[in-house]
Amino acid sequence: MNKAREFDQSALAELKALLGERVSTSAAVREHHGKDESYFPYAPPDAVVFVKTTEEVRDVVNICRRHHVPMIAFGVGTSLEGHILAIAGGVSIDLSQMNQVLAVHEEDLDAVVQAGVTRKQLNEYIKHTGLFFPIDPGADATLGGMTATRASGTNAVRYGTMRENVLSLKVVLADGRVIQTSRRAKKSAAGYDLTRLFVGSEGTLGIITEVTVRLYPVQDAMSAAVCAFPSIDAATRTVIQTLQMGIPVARCELLCATTMGALNKHNKLGYRESPTLFLEFHGTEASVVEQAKMVQEIAKENGGLDFQWATRPEDRTKIWEARHNAYFAVLQLKPGSRAVSTDVCVPISRLAECVAETAKEIAQASMPIPLFGHVGDGNFHLVILVDPKSESDMDEAKALNARLVKRALAMEGTCTGEHGIGMGKQESLRAELGEDVIDVMRDIKQLFDPDNLLNPGKLVPPQ
Amino acid sequence: MNKAREFDQSALAELKALLGERVSTSAAVREHHGKDESYFPYAPPDAVVFVKTTEEVRDVVNICRRHHVPMIAFGVGTSLEGHILAIAGGVSIDLSQMNQVLAVHEEDLDAVVQAGVTRKQLNEYIKHTGLFFPIDPGADATLGGMTATRASGTNAVRYGTMRENVLSLKVVLADGRVIQTSRRAKKSAAGYDLTRLFVGSEGTLGIITEVTVRLYPVQDAMSAAVCAFPSIDAATRTVIQTLQMGIPVARCELLCATTMGALNKHNKLGYRESPTLFLEFHGTEASVVEQAKMVQEIAKENGGLDFQWATRPEDRTKIWEARHNAYFAVLQLKPGSRAVSTDVCVPISRLAECVAETAKEIAQASMPIPLFGHVGDGNFHLVILVDPKSESDMDEAKALNARLVKRALAMEGTCTGEHGIGMGKQESLRAELGEDVIDVMRDIKQLFDPDNLLNPGKLVPPQ
Numbered sequence: 001m002n003k004a005r006e007f008d009q010s011a012l013a014e015l016k017a018l019l020g021e022r023v024s025t026s027a028a029v030r031e032h033h034g035k036d037e038s039y040f041p042y043a044p045p046d047a048v049v050f051v052k053t054t055e056e057v058r059d060v061v062n063i064c065r066r067h068h069v070p071m072i073a074f075g076v077g078t079s080l081e082g083h084i085l086a087i088a089g090g091v092s093i094d095l096s097q098m099n100q101v102l103a104v105h106e107e108d109l110d111a112v113v114q115a116g117v118t119r120k121q122l123n124e125y126i127k128h129t130g131l132f133f134p135i136d137p138g139a140d141a142t143l144g145g146m147t148a149t150r151a152s153g154t155n156a157v158r159y160g161t162m163r164e165n166v167l168s169l170k171v172v173l174a175d176g177r178v179i180q181t182s183r184r185a186k187k188s189a190a191g192y193d194l195t196r197l198f199v200g201s202e203g204t205l206g207i208i209t210e211v212t213v214r215l216y217p218v219q220d221a222m223s224a225a226v227c228a229f230p231s232i233d234a235a236t237r238t239v240i241q242t243l244q245m246g247i248p249v250a251r252c253e254l255l256c257a258t259t260m261g262a263l264n265k266h267n268k269l270g271y272r273e274s275p276t277l278f279l280e281f282h283g284t285e286a287s288v289v290e291q292a293k294m295v296q297e298i299a300k301e302n303g304g305l306d307f308q309w310a311t312r313p314e315d316r317t318k319i320w321e322a323r324h325n326a327y328f329a330v331l332q333l334k335p336g337s338r339a340v341s342t343d344v345c346v347p348i349s350r351l352a353e354c355v356a357e358t359a360k361e362i363a364q365a366s367m368p369i370p371l372f373g374h375v376g377d378g379n380f381h382l383v384i385l386v387d388p389k390s391e392s393d394m395d396e397a398k399a400l401n402a403r404l405v406k407r408a409l410a411m412e413g414t415c416t417g418e419h420g421i422g423m424g425k426q427e428s429l430r431a432e433l434g435e436d437v438i439d440v441m442r443d444i445k446q447l448f449d450p451d452n453l454l455n456p457g458k459l460v461p462p463q
Numbered sequence: 464m465n466k467a468r469e470f471d472q473s474a475l476a477e478l479k480a481l482l483g484e485r486v487s488t489s490a491a492v493r494e495h496h497g498k499d500e501s502y503f504p505y506a507p508p509d510a511v512v513f514v515k516t517t518e519e520v521r522d523v524v525n526i527c528r529r530h531h532v533p534m535i536a537f538g539v540g541t542s543l544e545g546h547i548l549a550i551a552g553g554v555s556i557d558l559s560q561m562n563q564v565l566a567v568h569e570e571d572l573d574a575v576v577q578a579g580v581t582r583k584q585l586n587e588y589i590k591h592t593g594l595f596f597p598i599d600p601g602a603d604a605t606l607g608g609m610t611a612t613r614a615s616g617t618n619a620v621r622y623g624t625m626r627e628n629v630l631s632l633k634v635v636l637a638d639g640r641v642i643q644t645s646r647r648a649k650k651s652a653a654g655y656d657l658t659r660l661f662v663g664s665e666g667t668l669g670i671i672t673e674v675t676v677r678l679y680p681v682q683d684a685m686s687a688a689v690c691a692f693p694s695i696d697a698a699t700r701t702v703i704q705t706l707q708m709g710i711p712v713a714r715c716e717l718l719c720a721t722t723m724g725a726l727n728k729h730n731k732l733g734y735r736e737s738p739t740l741f742l743e744f745h746g747t748e749a750s751v752v753e754q755a756k757m758v759q760e761i762a763k764e765n766g767g768l769d770f771q772w773a774t775r776p777e778d779r780t781k782i783w784e785a786r787h788n789a790y791f792a793v794l795q796l797k798p799g800s801r802a803v804s805t806d807v808c809v810p811i812s813r814l815a816e817c818v819a820e821t822a823k824e825i826a827q828a829s830m831p832i833p834l835f836g837h838v839g840d841g842n843f844h845l846v847i848l849v850d851p852k853s854e855s856d857m858d859e860a861k862a863l864n865a866r867l868v869k870r871a872l873a874m875e876g877t878c879t880g881e882h883g884i885g886m887g888k889q890e891s892l893r894a895e896l897g898e899d900v901i902d903v904m905r906d907i908k909q910l911f912d913p914d915n916l917l918n919p920g921k922l923v924p925p926q
Contacts, residue, residue, distance in 0.1 A: 107707065164627055181900070189883040190891075414651035425653070
């Protein structure tokens with residue numbers, strides 16, 4: 001509460017005049033808004049405002065700007081690199097009550113939503129239309145947050161990431177102007193691509209209040225498959241050959257032997273504890289059968305074992321529930337632990353090599369480090385299980401992550417496939433793209449936010 | 464030649480010292496670089512330089528900047544909105560000799576090319592790999608030019624536009640810095656999306672010298688189909704229902720009755736002269752059959768006539784040759800005419816209405832106006848056949864285009880689906896996105912090009 005007292009009281013009074021009870025300076029609310037799912041220490045904001053409309057966001061931005069108060073857009077707090085931590089104090093703008101689906105255009109395969117709508121909420125809302133929104137990061141994040149971090153997930157190999165699936169954005173700029181970045185047409189060559197500039201901008205260039213997203217028809221037939229392999233290399237070969245044949249695999253996930261062991265324990269399953277691919281095929285009845293057969297053939301040539309098919313919805317659900325539980329399952333490998341997640345993504349031709357070199361380090365690490373990820377995109381995660389109170393655990397995790405990023409960059413990869421930069425990857429970004437690119441990004445930040453009030457200290461590395 | 468004499472002779476001397484014979488001020492070369500495929504009057508540059516490397520582009524940019532000389536990146540001159548016209552004089556930087564394919568990564572499904580490589584050249588080069596690059600604007604444009612205008616074509620309904628298919632760019636900035644916008648990984652959440660900022664920037668923010676593009680496996684089976692309809696509305700319904708069912712149609716083109724008549728005449732064909740869909744299906748043998756059957760069923764319900772299939776490569780080629788000849792075929796409807804092309808794109812639910820209202824105007828126009836386009840994206844073109852010497856023809860064409868843009872904007876559409884803004888659509892851009900967005904674009908232009916030397920007078924509307 002001490003910090004709140006130092007906070008600009010005239011700004012607070014103006015915010016309260018605007019939003020009444022929807023302004024909070026309580027310790028509990030502030031604490032909740034000062035942490036995400038990363039390993040960074042809590043950094044609560046001075047106040048939290050709960051907004052309901054774009055106009056309210058604009059008014060809050062105008063108040064904060066006049067009083068030189070930092071602003072942090074907040075969805076549900078599931079970011080993984082400290083994105084929403086109020087490291088310079090200020091106001092957390094909680095958009096979770098902006099949760100209206102504004103329009104669903106069934107014929108156009110798109111929907112317009114307020115930024116606080118979550119992905120599961122949207123999919124529930126459109127269930128009756130036969131359409132769905134495919135992007136699925138682990139958490140049930142808001143679409144505003146997913147846009148701001150350029151999120152993806154298990155479906156990206158077929159449906160792309162937020163980059164490909166946002167059609168247009170409504171954004172409040174730092175100076176209070178409200179812009180719509182694009183029309184609702186499926187494609188456009190009309191001027192600079194402001195939509196894509198805000199996708200992945202992590203709240204540092206403006207505050208996203210509405211998102212227009214693409215939807216896809218639920219396919220006639222979906223089938224899942226699980227296949228174990230003698231090595232990660234054999235699994236990766238299978239994926240490369242599948243993609244090269246143009247088989248439109250919808251999901252393609254790799255889980256290491258350690259992860260499979262944790263899954264077996266957590267979900268009482270009996271999978272072979274060996275590197276395993278979880279696959280899904282979408283299409284017509286005939287094409288799904290054909291796809292699965294072709295992949296089974298490829299897997300077999302690469303030494304694949306126990307190829308299991310699931311076409312019944314309940315069996316399919318069981319497989320993907322297991323996959324989605326992987327994160328929670330592996331946490332139990334070291335009770336009381338917290339996870340440091342890595343997120344490199346490399347050209348798929350280098351994936352086996354990158355994973356193999358990393359596996360050597362995992363074998364020597366002092367803690368369990370399960371590995372799984374979106375192998376169809378070349379993106380995989382280590383979940384480094386640390387005792388949050390142990391300095392040596394944290395140091396080991398950070399050093400391991402640093403070496404992993406270095407390895408991925410040497411293979412033309414990126415330090416982050418889908419988690420974003422936030423606080424944790426700024427030096428990696430510099431190493432990845434070089435000082436000139438960082439300077440260009442800093443200039444763009446300066447252009448959109450000359451007073452450095454929009455989520456300060458995130459994404460752009462210090463000079 | 465008069466203009467060349469006024470041109471900064473010390474800049475010219477420096478350029479000649481750098482490039483020798485690869486600097487030209489001859490009238491013929493300048494004239495060739497002062498026109499594209501638009502209806503705008505010629506605007507030749509003062510000089511043309513033929514560059515071979517990124518370093519040469521950088522050196523040219525440095526010379527031009529020091530002497531305050533405008534620079535216009537030039538590929539093969541097939542832009543449609545006056546993009547490459549030297550309306551403020553200066554140097555045309557011809558990148559057509561930067562035509563090396565630098566790398567093909569078969570396993571990663573990507574290629575790195577110099578900006579002057581054309582789409583057909585790339586596809587010829589990678590033929591043996593079983594991969595292809597799908598984006599196909601009418602012309603055999605360079606990949607640098609296609610990137611700069613955010614081009615698309617008949618395959619966009621399935622494979623996306625240049626926006627979705629550029630992985631990374633090498634760009635020379637106005638101040639001579641050379642940046643690589645991204646790594647080669649398939650996805651990344653690493654910082655602001657500079658790649659997408661340059662895709663569609665029309666040479667106004669930097670000069671693209673290398674492009675990394677996605678490739679796709681040539682599918683096992685491809686089949687084409689042609690189906691006539693009693694009305695454009697019936698054809699459009701068919702497309703909407705096809706997309707809603709999630710049938711992954713690879714191409715989906717609409718041609719009006721007038722266009723079909725011109726095609727019959729030009730190619731000695733016997734198609735029904737009625738609104739017609741040209742379709743293509745890619746996939747496995749079974750899925751292609753299945754897709755075509757499903758679409759045939761949908762077409763039948765909408766009154767489709769003469770559904771013709773083509774699975775043999777030679778029959779398929781014949782169909783797409785006819786489609787690609789449409790532009791030349793319709794030009795012969797009015798001998799000696801020149802084309803004013805329109806390019807609106809609307810949400811597909813509004814397409815039938817937009818086309819129907821436009822058809823009324825076409826019926827009352829004084830010249831033939833065939834209509835065809837990428838109906839799966841909601842994007843269609845009118846080819847307004849004008850006598851280039853007739854002022855009243857030009858006035859009529861411009862007025863018709865202006866009304867069409869207004870109509871599309873009222874339907875949440877865009878003034879340009881794939882041709883870009885250039886000189887011709889600046890006021891439409893303002894109407895489409897509003898003054899605040901234009902101001903943001905102007906600020907971005909100012910940030911990247913403070914001296915306004917990169918393709919001045921294009922894309923960003925005047926204040």
